[in-house]
Amino acid sequence: MSHMLEQLLRQAESKTLEFKRDLSSPRNLLKTLIAFANTAGGRVLIGISDHKQVVGVSDPLADEERICNLIADSISPRLIPNVELVSSGEHTLLILEVFPSNSRPHYLNTLGPDQGVYIRLGSSNRQAGPDLIAEMRRTAMGIVFDEMPMQELSESDVDLIAASRLFGTQHPLDHKTLTTLKLLRQEQGRLVPTHGAILLFGKDRIQHFPDAWIQCARFRGLDKVDIFDQAEIHAHLPEAVTSIEQFLQKHAFKTAQFGAMRRQDIWSIPISILREAIVNALVHSDYSQRGTPIRIAFFDDRIDIESPGLLLPGMTIEDMKNGVSRIRNPVIARIFRELGLIEQWGSGIKRIFSEAQKQGLPEPRITEIATGLRLSIYVQKTAPIMTSSLTNEQVSKQVREQASAYLSDRARIMLRLCSVQPASKAELLSAAKLSNAYMNYKRHIIPLVEQGLLELTIPDRPQSPFQRYRSTVLGQHFLGMDMPSLPNETGRQDLPGNQQK
Template sequence: MSIDDYLQAPESKTLDFKQDLSSPRNLLKTLVAFANTAGGRVVIGVEDKTRTPWGIDNPLEEEERLCNLIADSISPRLVPNVEMTTVDGKTLLVVEVFLSNSRPHFFRAEGPDAGVYVRLGSTNRQADRELIAELRRSVEGVSFDEMPMPDLSSDDLDITAAQKAFGNNRLLDEQNLLTLKLLTRHQKRLVPTQGAILLFGKERTRHFADAWIQCGRFFGTEKIDIFDHCEIDGPLPQAVDEVMLFLKKHAFRGADLSELRRKDVWSIPLGILREVIINALVHSDYSQRGAPIRIVFLDDRIEVESMGILLPGLTIDDMKQGASRIRNPVIARVFKELHLIEQWGTGVRRIFAEARELKLPEPKIEEIALRLRFTIFLAEPHAITPDTGKAHPKHASLDTTPQVTQQVTQQVTPQVTQQVTPQVTPQVKRLLTSAVGELSRAELMRAIGMKDRVTFAKNYLEPALAEDLIEMTQPDSPTSPTQRYRLTENGRMVMERM
């Protein structure tokens, strides 16, 4: 890019403008942030808002002053390229900083704990302790999920759940657990890695308090009034299907009758959403504390938000072009083995390509307050009607092909007596659509709006258990106060057909 191109571009993750060197503190923080994040350029001598070139008085002296400020104020030592260029007879200074292999750099006046900055969009953000550690790991080539958990043992892994996920494709003996880096050797002992506990730990959320997923369906287009929500805290590979069930619960379905066999057509782009959810689970920065992965379903869009900014050296434009770096190689490899990831580095490109094919607005990727947000815009608004509490399309059809006929399912209430699918009453269907993740009896009752325990047991829970659609997490202790319920494989299949 030429200097004229820079003057036409907005400030961004890799571009900043300064009018002069009268207040060098912010400039120095910007250089620190560039060095720690993805590199960048600062153009000095330009009015920030209008992009009018004002120029620099005594440019040779100012260049020397700037180099001295950088040498005296930033640690470890940073050596950027500083060049002079002329626009409309005005001399500008262009400071180019590359992604540094000595990161984290810090502003010396604030010290190594408080003076580390990273670049988020067009702003500088002070890095916290976890992010500073992430910057160090990125230089050392060590990932958070490969690190051992020396206070734990293999007994802390739910090997049964892990083997169920892998099926017959791989026997999870000691050697394979080591190969997958679910176990690692630490001081002559075999201990689980952080990734192993995140994937299949028996007490995942005790060790990683924010390693769960919060799903919410809101009224309208603002995150103010919530209509429905659920919390998913099971094994990460299982969470993909559980999130998709929640999204389907609040979508509507049509039928494509143009082929010999009926084909379901959903009002939300399931393929895109599944890819975005997998991306969030695989690339979230689980070393960060403060908030879980969030799935927000609004009338006009679905947002997927995960912890962690992009890895150093990566920008949003890079992602759109197919560039990819793996933050959690242990989690990523397991997802690949389970065929949740098809091919390395193709997920984001596939998301944008499918959005174009479906004629949807381009998805949006943003770095917001040390989090990454992926926004998928919907083809049709999904307004929740007050009388039924169900989402309905704005128009009568799905706008796919002339052969697609709309078959919006009506809300199921206890008063409806006909069966929805073979062996599944409307009451049981209502229970299945609410059983997202592992829920207690009280949570299930709240989810479907029931208060009478006897009616709930007789018409909802017991029939679902009898038909093997719901199962207990502790079948040997049916009256345990910590008993929870979840969908069985049979229940998932029934949900897919409904």
């Protein structure tokens, strides 16, 4: 037996490997070959029993000719796999190897191009729907979905005010910059937004992409039977990162470690890993698919992040673990990179696995599901959840009560500054050693206002250039409780939004 055959027989059936005893079910074999060609390629070994014993084929040359004729007559566009006869003792096997095809989508002629397209999902074949077929056609032609123009829309459909706020005054978003970033495209003598622009900053994104939002939920236990809290996030995609983090943090708790100079806050969930996973989902989701949003499910032992869209052709889960990356949405990825939400191209998943190992967590798990990919991040411990049945209003009250009365270092600095005299947004951020950027304002100042710890000096004109912030009575009370946060029986946490950047 050859070394290659020994290696293959040690493996289980997978996205790229299948075993067949004989050619008694040629239709299923043809579906597998089509699925391999449309997905990541693969090998079929014919002459292997259900118990993975080598039984060989009865007439190797005749079977080789038969399978080649079946493929030629049954599959379109034309598919030419490598067919090899391999000897193993007194037996002879047929090994068919299919490579990812640039002529996809291939389909079964008897079912036609709309019903006969198959893809590989784990170790099984799945019939592709119209969205997946369209995506395969685009990728085969080199067309990128988020770069495609939306000719029925105009520049006014993009929230350029929000985009400019995120980029800051040092990066003005003029027409040249917007075109370079491929947020706008010249079509028939006028500038129109791309899919990426509307997904990122569309004023009415849901009208055009009804499933481009994020569903967050906290469940009791290890499955989706008993839901405790949920939220729908419709923010612009770059801002959704913080909104998702805040949802997760309000259901976690924080302890403190004290070093020689200062304390270090330790969350019960791996914040840095989750942030990487959240960004990865927002950047790589297939927004052309209909029927499912991005889903974040927080269980007692893990956090599942489900993103629509199967792996791009030629990619496998092992490729992802090894750091191989292909960008599905280059426009969205470029904007996330420009805003500092992506640190290094193509290293996210590998960094997630590496960081989990460093933190002593179980290895994350990537699973291909019917709608796309699920990334499971395991946690060491989570905040206990009360078991009574609660209304939404009671849930919100309980979550607020679970927020800790003890503030992060930056929050204390800002509250103390405002307790002396009112301070501007720029002064608060500077005191906390943060840049005067909108994302820092949203992450560090707005939560203090929402919690009633800071108040505006001109409340009826929030955007006034003379706006200042001052500590409330409640804020002064929290400052008086200036002590390290400790976990208790209710799993208390720091106030949402006061995390270190």
